[in-house]
Amino acid sequence: MQDDTYELLKRQIGRFLDLDIDAYKQRQMRRRLDTWVEQNSSGDEHTFVMGLGTKSDLLKDLRDTLTINVTEFFRDQAQWADLETKVLPELMADTSRLKIWSAGCSSGDEPYSVAMLLDEAGRGVTSSLLATDLDPGSLHKAQAGGPARQALYFREDGGRFHVVDTVRRRVEFKPLNLLKDRFGTGYDLILCRNVTIYFDPPVKAALTRRFHEALRPGGYLFIGATEALLGSESDGFTRTSGNFYRKGEVAASRVARAA
Ligand SMILES: C[S@@+](CC[C@H](N)C(=O)[O-])C[C@H]1O[C@@H](n2cnc3c(N)ncnc32)[C@H](O)[C@@H]1O
Structure with a gap:
């Protein structure tokens, strides 16, 4: 996605998911979000990101993408x-x-x-x-x-x-x-x-x-x-x-x- 779309997405994540993306490793985060936007948007990416606030299913899916939840009993x-x-x-x-x-x-x-x-x-x-x-x-x-x-x-x-x-x-x-x-x-x-x-x-x-x-x-x-x-x-x-x-x-x- 374009840099300005990424900046908008970071603001949307802060606003709707109360998450400060800047605290996370940037390259990893950018890659993950690029893939997520690519997979979920049809048409203009900036418009898609702009409209996220009203789409609760997508926001939930976005949160799952950001908080990698892999875990297991007695891991290691x-x-x-x-x-x-x-x-x-x-x-x-x-x-x-x-x-x-x-x-x-x-x-x-x-x-x-x-x-x-x-x-x-x-x-x-x-x-x-x-x-x-x-x-x-x-x-x-x-x-x-x-x-x-x-x-x-x-x-x-x-x-x-x-x-x-x-x-x-x-x-x-x-x-x-x-x-x-x-x-x-x-x-x-x-x-x-x-x-x-x-x-x-x-x-x-x-x-x-x-x-x-x-x-x-x-x-x-x-x-x-x-x-x-x-x-x-x-x-x-x-x-x-x-x-x-x-x-x-x-x-x-x-x-x-x-x-
Ligand atoms: C990969 S899991 C690790 C789970 C478990 N500790 C383990 O090792 O099996 C990472 C967890 O960190 C949580 N997490 C990520 N950022 C967080 C934050 N800022 N505050 C609290 N939990 C966070 C995620 O929601 C996710 O459930």
């Missing part, structure tokens, strides 16, 4: 083994009440995976498990609790698998835009996996600092298998294993001095 198994055998036992040794947040949870496979591990960890540990996403469609699916693939913790209903209620009840789903909304504090564990890969590097760095603030000292940030905290992003964190970063008290005060 080796990392989940680390969570189960190292990180959770360590956190549970510190506190009997865990405060956990899955940020960018999509349709819920990630927080439900955590809920299953907590369920297996057994009695003596209570937890609050908050799961948030920008996309209302994904949250709706998540609250319905399925359908899903894993055999454990699912019940079959008419050929579809649903997460059992004991797991569902452990998770509280809420809409939250990571680029705009306020975060809670005092988290023992924050999962933000395969979300910031779509963000512009300075936006990712700012978000990482906000996660640091939201964690309690000694709390963990768990990121995706292909991700890393680069350069000063890791200030105040110690990389423990794989994609786990622990908030350290000493390094945290260094960050506070630098701010």
